[in-house]
Amino acid sequence: MFKPSVLLLTVAAITTSVNAAEEVNVYSYRAPFLIQPMFDQFTQKTGVKVNVVYADKGLLERLQNEGQNSPADLIMTVDIGVVHDVKTRGLSQPVTSELLEQNIPQHFQDPDNHWFALTSRARLIYASKDRVQQGEITSYEQLADPKWQGRICTRSGKHNYNLGLIGSMISHHGEAEAEQWLTGVKANLARRPEGNDRAQIRAIAEGQCDLAIGNSYYFFKMLNNQENPEEIEWAKQVTPIAPNQQDRGTHMNISGISLAKYAPHKDNAIKLMEFLSQDEAQHMYADLNQEFPVKAGVQRSELLQSYLGDFKQDELPLVKIAETREAASKLVDKVGFDN
Known part of the structure; x- marks a missing residue:
């Protein structure tokens, strides 16, 4: 039989009567x-x-x-x-x-x-409904535009979700161009990277920044969070954007x-x-x-x-992104993204 260890957080309790071997x-x-x-x-x-x-x-x-x-x-x-x-x-x-x-x-x-x-899940750009015009940002590449200086929030560049996005930039543009892009995004940060993806949406709602990067399902679960109505209000103040619809599609x-x-x-x-x-x-x-x-x-x-809607998704084989993760992590350190 299956024995839990010290790593156990929860063991699923299944009440259906079954043969122990099954x-x-x-x-x-x-x-x-x-x-x-x-x-x-x-x-x-x-x-x-x-x-x-x-x-x-x-x-x-x-x-x-x-x-x-x-x-x-x-x-x-x-x-x-x-x-x-x-x-x-x-x-x-x-x-x-x-x-x-x-x-x-x-x-x-x-x-x-x-x-x-x-x-x-899609790695979306979230934009303030009040402070960002519709169509003003449509791609990941535009996050490095100096017009967004002091206006972007994100979690740590070393988090797996961001390493995946950075890895996709390396895969599509090469390491040198990806480094230039990441340097530009860092220059546009409103604060040191911190918190999780939900915290970035909250930061927009509270006026700390105008744009953020986050996974799609966090936003939609916030909209349905009856246990914490504050999250519903935060989510209602941002617009989710699926980037790069004119070229490769969203990561x-x-x-x-x-x-x-x-x-x-x-x-x-x-x-x-x-x-x-x-x-x-x-x-x-x-x-x-x-x-x-x-x-x-x-x-x-x-x-x-x-x-x-039926947005365009990037169909780059994910194994290629996985193979760039070490290079992505080194870029985060090189540009001092989290500092």
Whole structure:
């Protein structure tokens, strides 16, 4: 059976009566409320119990330390960099599945089938409704324009989400031009990078800056946050912008899943992977989490669609962005972005 460790934040309690042998063990960086409904539905349909360890750090190190004795069947992560790390550290194994190949676009999966995206999210520009005119900014490149000096907020340049964006700039423009761009963005910061993506939206609402960079699903979950009405008011004061619609499209990142190298319940693990890639689970991701489904033909949430419509997405293979992460991190240090 699956035994929790000191890294355990929450163990999913699944009440469905099942045979103890019919189970699958998941190590997850994703928070419980984002994925537990899908696991419950999977158990209801298949009778396979999903045991989960949730943690915000240390899971890959745990896997390494456990080695062949690890009980983990699946690793769920956010951000292409972390997904890629699972493979490069030798913690995953390839999956042969026609269903996964069919459901998930090629640029959202590993060429060697070590990881697959389950959802995507856009790295948006947020603009003050009062202080930024419609159409005044339409691309990531324009964030370096001196007209925005002292008007931009963002979280740390070293955060995985920003490293992904910087990595995409390196992939599209080359390292030298990306450095010039990042230097320009730094010069335009209204404050030292701090907080999370929601904090950047709040900073615009409070007048600390006029533009910010943030993931799409944070904004849409803020608009629905009945437990904290302040977040609703903050979100209503900004306009979400999907950049680069006239050229390559908006940078996208993912949540992903990998089959653990020594998965003891491999068949059940692949069964869960396939379930999460199909229409029912993809609809749940869209409606409950305000994330973008990766399976073609699955509708986005009405709220998300009403704000962004059918915008153009950058289809650069994410593995290329993952491979630039080290260079992106060095650029952040080189330009002193977080100083």
